[in-house]
Amino acid sequence: MGAAARAFEHRVARLGGGAFLFFSAIFFLLPLYVMIVTSLKPMDEIRGGHLLSLPLAPGLAAWREAWSEACTGVACEGIGGGFLNSVRIAVPSTLIAVALGALNGYALSFWRSRWTGWVFGVLLAGAFIPLQVMIYPLVRLTANLGLFGTLPGIVLVHVIFSMPVMTLLFRNYYRSLPRELFLAARIDGGGFLGIFLHLALPMSLPMIAVASILQVTGVWNDYLLGLVFAGRENLPMTVQLNNVINTTTGVRLYNVHMAATLLTSLVPLAVYFLSGRWFVRGIATGAVKG
Amino acid sequence: MSVAGLRLRGLTVRHGASEVLHGVDLEVEEGEFLVLLGPSGCGKSTLLHAIAGLVEVAAGSVEIGGEAMTGADPADRNIGMVFQSYALYPTMTVERNLSFGLRVRGMARAEVAQRVSRVARMLQLEDLLRRRPAELSGGQRQRVAIGRALARDARVFLLDEPLSNLDAQLRAELRRELKLLHARLGATMVYVTHDQAEAMTLATRIVILDRGRIQQVGEPGEVYARPANRFVAGFLGSPGMSLVAGRLEGADGMPVFAGERIRVPLAGYSFASAMPAAGAELELGLRPEHVTLDAQAPTRARVVLVEPLGSHQVVWVESGADRLCAVAEAGARWRPGEETGLRIDAGAVSLFARGDGRRL
Numbered sequence: 001m002g003a004a005a006r007a008f009e010h011r012v013a014r015l016g017g018g019a020f021l022f023f024s025a026i027f028f029l030l031p032l033y034v035m036i037v038t039s040l041k042p043m044d045e046i047r048g049g050h051l052l053s054l055p056l057a058p059g060l061a062a063w064r065e066a067w068s069e070a071c072t073g074v075a076c077e078g079i080g081g082g083f084l085n086s087v088r089i090a091v092p093s094t095l096i097a098v099a100l101g102a103l104n105g106y107a108l109s110f111w112r113s114r115w116t117g118w119v120f121g122v123l124l125a126g127a128f129i130p131l132q133v134m135i136y137p138l139v140r141l142t143a144n145l146g147l148f149g150t151l152p153g154i155v156l157v158h159v160i161f162s163m164p165v166m167t168l169l170f171r172n173y174y175r176s177l178p179r180e181l182f183l184a185a186r187i188d189g190g191g192f193l194g195i196f197l198h199l200a201l202p203m204s205l206p207m208i209a210v211a212s213i214l215q216v217t218g219v220w221n222d223y224l225l226g227l228v229f230a231g232r233e234n235l236p237m238t239v240q241l242n243n244v245i246n247t248t249t250g251v252r253l254y255n256v257h258m259a260a261t262l263l264t265s266l267v268p269l270a271v272y273f274l275s276g277r278w279f280v281r282g283i284a285t286g287a288v289k290g
Numbered sequence: 291m292s293v294a295g296l297r298l299r300g301l302t303v304r305h306g307a308s309e310v311l312h313g314v315d316l317e318v319e320e321g322e323f324l325v326l327l328g329p330s331g332c333g334k335s336t337l338l339h340a341i342a343g344l345v346e347v348a349a350g351s352v353e354i355g356g357e358a359m360t361g362a363d364p365a366d367r368n369i370g371m372v373f374q375s376y377a378l379y380p381t382m383t384v385e386r387n388l389s390f391g392l393r394v395r396g397m398a399r400a401e402v403a404q405r406v407s408r409v410a411r412m413l414q415l416e417d418l419l420r421r422r423p424a425e426l427s428g429g430q431r432q433r434v435a436i437g438r439a440l441a442r443d444a445r446v447f448l449l450d451e452p453l454s455n456l457d458a459q460l461r462a463e464l465r466r467e468l469k470l471l472h473a474r475l476g477a478t479m480v481y482v483t484h485d486q487a488e489a490m491t492l493a494t495r496i497v498i499l500d501r502g503r504i505q506q507v508g509e510p511g512e513v514y515a516r517p518a519n520r521f522v523a524g525f526l527g528s529p530g531m532s533l534v535a536g537r538l539e540g541a542d543g544m545p546v547f548a549g550e551r552i553r554v555p556l557a558g559y560s561f562a563s564a565m566p567a568a569g570a571e572l573e574l575g576l577r578p579e580h581v582t583l584d585a586q587a588p589t590r591a592r593v594v595l596v597e598p599l600g601s602h603q604v605v606w607v608e609s610g611a612d613r614l615c616a617v618a619e620a621g622a623r624w625r626p627g628e629e630t631g632l633r634i635d636a637g638a639v640s641l642f643a644r645g646d647g648r649r650l
Contacts, residue, residue, distance in 0.1 A: 178375055178377065180373040180374070180375050180377035181377045181379065181380075183344055183373070184371065184373060184377035184379075184438075185379070185390070185394075187342060187344075187364045187365065187367075187370070187371045187391075188365070188390050188394065188438065188442070189365035189391050189394050189395050190391075191365075191394070194394040195394075198390065199379055199381075202381040202382075203380065
């Protein structure tokens, strides 16, 4: 086969690859496009026009309505309140879970005792038990603690369910660090907390970023636990979104529903975009040997 | 008698069921540069970690500066350790690396600053205090690692193969820097390595370890010239001693080593203990520099391999069933297959028992 023929074949292959990527992108972006376009149209235009056509006079009326007027069951106050609830649930659930996960991972990787293997095995098993199995026992537990249907209650439940994964993440990360660092800190006189706060935690910035992304998006996207444990006053955005969409009185306000859905998914999207940069920076500064 | 910098008695360490160190006894004088030398897996790093308190000791005792420290926490032993990777804290500046051990002990801020500046001056780190470890050269990192121990006024410095992941040129340079530093500080240092050039050049005394036991302790020249057993003879020197099997002949007045072809008069040899009886099975140890090739010599040999090294060349020869190596001048033209003779410096040989390999 000649060089020219080979070059031609390469070009065809590259073209084919490009085409595949292009169509995959369209396939995944099309629903998002429909949602954005629909949320910017008034109802008349939605009924009359085509699903894919651009809005004639784009407006944010549906977004406003979704935020502050849409009916979630009986009350018609929009999902803005749910947004605040979700923030109030996600922030402490993330801070506490990441802090505890880091502490657990640190203890399991550097302060090994003969129980370490057991503790780790139990945690690992915990990561694979389906969440639904534990809901009823947890309802009893939080009820006995007087936390059922309260903000601390739902935060506690989120923290409990995140422990296996958070611990695993940090344990594996600390395992990958040179053990000599830890030994040097021991000889320098560092204790359990001293080494954790001064050495381990500052070194785990990339892992803190990863764990925070996972936990924020996980808690934000949660529906089941919020529905069961949060209580009437603290229902997260996802539960309210479901209520908005399933309210059956009157016409289906597609534009409001699309806007509410987009509003609900804004936070996870923002987290991904903002933390990606931190992620890379954290890894780049983690070098031990030059 | 001066206070020993470090004293080990019957130190035994087990990893699970297997014993890694079998009752090590060792004393290190104040200000000494002691090198633990041995092949990989001989237990030298384990020994260092046992001194530091980083591994559990199954039996025996550790004394540092005259105080019993066998079960003490690493933090309370007043030791400094320099690791193979230097283990500088990557997120901290040089200044905070130096002060970490003081800060976690809750020392007053003024005293911390004063100690850090003293150490920085001593090690010429003053211009580097704001840098992070990733921005330092190998030599600078080594000085920071030593500075961490200095800042805490450590009584004993433990160094775990600190030069082994550097390239050859930098290694030789840092070796010299380390020797000068030790001369200047006069600190007690215990240094682990598998590199005999480092051991020979740095040590005031060398400890040779093999399979969890001390084989020999002595000054570098002594260990090199009078190895305590066959293992030390083969391990030290590059290449190591050539060993020739034979027996002792002509008892009393004129003992002679008699091998297959090689005969060496032993009249000048000082036996480590009583001279064995005639007919005893021996092994003769020969350093390459004590074997010379001379076409006129009566002990016949054939050249097998020539290794030119610039300043000299190492020539491997076969004499009957014995294979040994000799040192020849750089200019000499030896070719494989060539017939020649051997001349042996009878005053510099070593004798080992053929059974247990101990020096006779």
